[in-house]
Amino acid sequence: MAVTLNDIAKKAGVSLATVSLALNGSNKVNKDTKNRIKKIAEELNYVPNARARALVKKSTKTIGLVIPEVVNPFFAELAQSIKDYVRSQDFNVILCSTDYQSEEELRYINMFRSGQVDGAIFACAGDLMAEHNDLIIKLVKENIPVVYVDRDGLNHDLIPIVKSDIYHAAYQAADYLISLGHKNLGFIGQSVERLSGVKSALKNQGLEIKEKNIYYDYLKMEGGYAAGEKIAARDEKPEAVVCLNDEMAIGVIQALIAKDVKVPEEISVVGIDNIKMANFYNPSLTTVNIPVSKMGEKAAEILMKKITGKTLSPKEKFFIFPTKLVIRDSTRKI
Amino acid sequence: MAVTLNDIAKKAGVSLATVSLALNGSNKVNKDTKNRIKKIAEELNYVPNARARALVKKSTKTIGLVIPEVVNPFFAELAQSIKDYVRSQDFNVILCSTDYQSEEELRYINMFRSGQVDGAIFACAGDLMAEHNDLIIKLVKENIPVVYVDRDGLNHDLIPIVKSDIYHAAYQAADYLISLGHKNLGFIGQSVERLSGVKSALKNQGLEIKEKNIYYDYLKMEGGYAAGEKIAARDEKPEAVVCLNDEMAIGVIQALIAKDVKVPEEISVVGIDNIKMANFYNPSLTTVNIPVSKMGEKAAEILMKKITGKTLSPKEKFFIFPTKLVIRDSTRKI
DNA sequence: GCCCTCTTTTAAAACGTTTAAGTTCATTTT
DNA sequence: AAAATGAACTTAAACGTTTTAAAAGAGGGC
Numbered sequence: 001m002a003v004t005l006n007d008i009a010k011k012a013g014v015s016l017a018t019v020s021l022a023l024n025g026s027n028k029v030n031k032d033t034k035n036r037i038k039k040i041a042e043e044l045n046y047v048p049n050a051r052a053r054a055l056v057k058k059s060t061k062t063i064g065l066v067i068p069e070v071v072n073p074f075f076a077e078l079a080q081s082i083k084d085y086v087r088s089q090d091f092n093v094i095l096c097s098t099d100y101q102s103e104e105e106l107r108y109i110n111m112f113r114s115g116q117v118d119g120a121i122f123a124c125a126g127d128l129m130a131e132h133n134d135l136i137i138k139l140v141k142e143n144i145p146v147v148y149v150d151r152d153g154l155n156h157d158l159i160p161i162v163k164s165d166i167y168h169a170a171y172q173a174a175d176y177l178i179s180l181g182h183k184n185l186g187f188i189g190q191s192v193e194r195l196s197g198v199k200s201a202l203k204n205q206g207l208e209i210k211e212k213n214i215y216y217d218y219l220k221m222e223g224g225y226a227a228g229e230k231i232a233a234r235d236e237k238p239e240a241v242v243c244l245n246d247e248m249a250i251g252v253i254q255a256l257i258a259k260d261v262k263v264p265e266e267i268s269v270v271g272i273d274n275i276k277m278a279n280f281y282n283p284s285l286t287t288v289n290i291p292v293s294k295m296g297e298k299a300a301e302i303l304m305k306k307i308t309g310k311t312l313s314p315k316e317k318f319f320i321f322p323t324k325l326v327i328r329d330s331t332r333k334i
Numbered sequence: 335m336a337v338t339l340n341d342i343a344k345k346a347g348v349s350l351a352t353v354s355l356a357l358n359g360s361n362k363v364n365k366d367t368k369n370r371i372k373k374i375a376e377e378l379n380y381v382p383n384a385r386a387r388a389l390v391k392k393s394t395k396t397i398g399l400v401i402p403e404v405v406n407p408f409f410a411e412l413a414q415s416i417k418d419y420v421r422s423q424d425f426n427v428i429l430c431s432t433d434y435q436s437e438e439e440l441r442y443i444n445m446f447r448s449g450q451v452d453g454a455i456f457a458c459a460g461d462l463m464a465e466h467n468d469l470i471i472k473l474v475k476e477n478i479p480v481v482y483v484d485r486d487g488l489n490h491d492l493i494p495i496v497k498s499d500i501y502h503a504a505y506q507a508a509d510y511l512i513s514l515g516h517k518n519l520g521f522i523g524q525s526v527e528r529l530s531g532v533k534s535a536l537k538n539q540g541l542e543i544k545e546k547n548i549y550y551d552y553l554k555m556e557g558g559y560a561a562g563e564k565i566a567a568r569d570e571k572p573e574a575v576v577c578l579n580d581e582m583a584i585g586v587i588q589a590l591i592a593k594d595v596k597v598p599e600e601i602s603v604v605g606i607d608n609i610k611m612a613n614f615y616n617p618s619l620t621t622v623n624i625p626v627s628k629m630g631e632k633a634a635e636i637l638m639k640k641i642t643g644k645t646l647s648p649k650e651k652f653f654i655f656p657t658k659l660v661i662r663d664s665t666r667k668i
Numbered sequence: 669g670c671c672c673t674c675t676t677t678t679a680a681a682a683c684g685t686t687t688a689a690g691t692t693c694a695t696t697t698t
Numbered sequence: 699a700a701a702a703t704g705a706a707c708t709t710a711a712a713c714g715t716t717t718t719a720a721a722a723g724a725g726g727g728c
Binding site: 669672674675677680681682683684685687688690691694695696697698 | 718
């Protein structure tokens with residue numbers, strides 16, 4: 001059905017090889033024949049068969065992007081920026097969301113091994129995925145380059161990592177709250193790294209976090225809401241809370257407001273990420289900016305370098321982005 | 335480097351065909367040899383080459399999903415639901431966001447023609463993309479099935495369409511505002527279909543929309559914010575506004591609040607879509623639910639039917655989902 | 669007319685599968 | 699004992715490119 005090189009060859013009265021060479025712009029074929037062939041290809045509405053080409057070129061011009069979910073502004077922005085970069089190099093991205101399921105990630109790893117992609121980016125998947133690190137290293141050894149985004153791996157030579165200083169982000173958030181005069185802080189979410197950032201900011205001022213002010217809720221808005229409800233129900237509340245991310249922060253605020261606890265008058269709330277909504281929420285959200293678009297772009301750039309066989313600078317093997325406090329209306333001075 | 339059927343064949347002392355048959359579970363090969371072959375394949379860590387398989391099977395087990403942007407809760411949810419469905423059939427999705435650029439869509443159409451996907455879904459792209467409808471029809475005739483989601487096409491036999499009754503959604507929104515006692519309505523966004531829904535709800539009550547209450551701003555939060563600022567600056571404001579989508583509604587509310595115009599006390603605002611944030615915003619947003627996940631799933635289901643050569647019922651060629659008013663706190667009775 | 673060189677074209681292998689059409693050999697049928 | 703059947707396996711073509719090595723042709727110099 002579809003037009004092939006052979007069809008063009010017959011019509012042009014030349015061999016298939018000449019057609020291939022001509023269409024790929026080889027300078028070994030006569031200019032006139034080249035033009036004639038191109039014209040015929042145009043007429044016949046020829047499109048090279050990507051599947052056949054992939055087989056011989058050993059490349060699909062496609063990368064895999066593994067993220068927990070697209071329905072999450074942070075990952076959506078990451079996906080967008082990665083897609084934008086690779087598209088500029090004529091690559092495509094296969095969307096691989098795992099929904100935080102370990103088996104799903106496994107399925108993707110196996111798919112990658114089959115050569116359906118030329119490389120892959122794995123973004124922050126939580127600790128449960130750590131068990132796959134060995135498999136991913138195997139993948140890399142089988143010549144499918146991988147780069148990590150905000151995910152811990154041991155072997156930066158094999159798997160470059162692009163990350164933000166998430167520990168420092170939490171530190172900045174807590175430190176700012178302390179500077180506003182808050183002493184009794186809370187933390188919402190499960191993240192060892194962030195929690196320890198908060199703790200060390202407190203420690204620097206001779207303060208501590210109370211165990212009962214730590215809420216290990218689910219890392220989405222619903223989780224934040226649940227934590228907010230529990231806080232609202234307490235007599236003696238924390239004065240300010242740091243949330244794992246902006247979505248949780250919004251959930252917390254929404255729950256507090258629903259229970260008539262005023263933000264920031266009664267409790268200051270700060271998020272992490274600086275998603276777009278942080279600026280449009282009411283009250284607008286004080287947060288720590290994570291330059292996710294830049295991170296995505298850098299990760300894509302590094303991956304493309306690996307795919308095209310370029311060598312990486314040491315810095316590119318462990319690329320860390322700074323974070324920045326963004327002050328808005330969900331926090332106030334005591 | 336990578337293990338092939340041939341390697342296994344040699345090691346097992348059989349022909350390559352037998353190996354292929356055995357691994358694909360054919361019952362034409364002796365049980366013992368089958369097991370022996372499978373064991374060897376396992377030992378050698380064999381993974382079938384997806385590129386080679388794609389060539390002979392004329393299928394990549396991949397579909398393309400064309401959306402304007404991922405960074406948009408509506409499309410993110412659409413993408414997620416589509417991905418979930420096709421994944422259950424062992425397919426993958428290539429993320430094709432156009433950023434509302436017509437040329438980008440064109441590039442994707444050409445990529446699809448090259449056989450890199452087995453089918454594609456095109457989601458609501460606005461009127462500027464209409465020029466591609468003919469090309470997309472050509473694509474379908476070249477045996478790449480397509481289904482539209484909330485996008486107008488003429489030929490439902492060739493291109494099935496899954497949509498929500500967006501006209502009715504706007505009608506419901508306006509009708510509800512009228513029932514609350516509002517007479518002087520506004521509309522924000524560019525959408526012929528939605529605007530006419532609003533107009534006809536008004537007409538039914540002998541009312542009309544004033545031209546100066548229509549704001550043709552850009553369909554994102556920033557656009558909503560811009561419109562909200564303009565409204566806040568007016569002396570005689572509309573009593574209530576219908577927004578093209580929830581994001582715009584949030585932008586409008588944020589601008590109004592920033593200018594000390596109370597929502598809903600002074601102006602009622604209603605959105606369309608019912609994104610997750612609508613429920614978590616403050617005030618929570620009255621909106622009209624568009625069942626985007628269901629739409630995505632249905633579109634994926636229909637596309638898979640076409641890919642696997644099943645015939646569609648007439649209903650599936652034009653599948654329309656009902657919308658539903660969701661009353662929250664951004665509207666109030668006069 | 670012959671040898672060289674240079675340009676242009678072609679044949680054929682390769683990529684790694686799937687699968688239709690054999691072949692072989694043991695077993696059953698007549 | 700010859701013929702038919704059937705199970706188990708193999709051969710080889712096919713998928714549509716790319717690419718290398720070889721062939722063919724065109725001039726040029728002697």
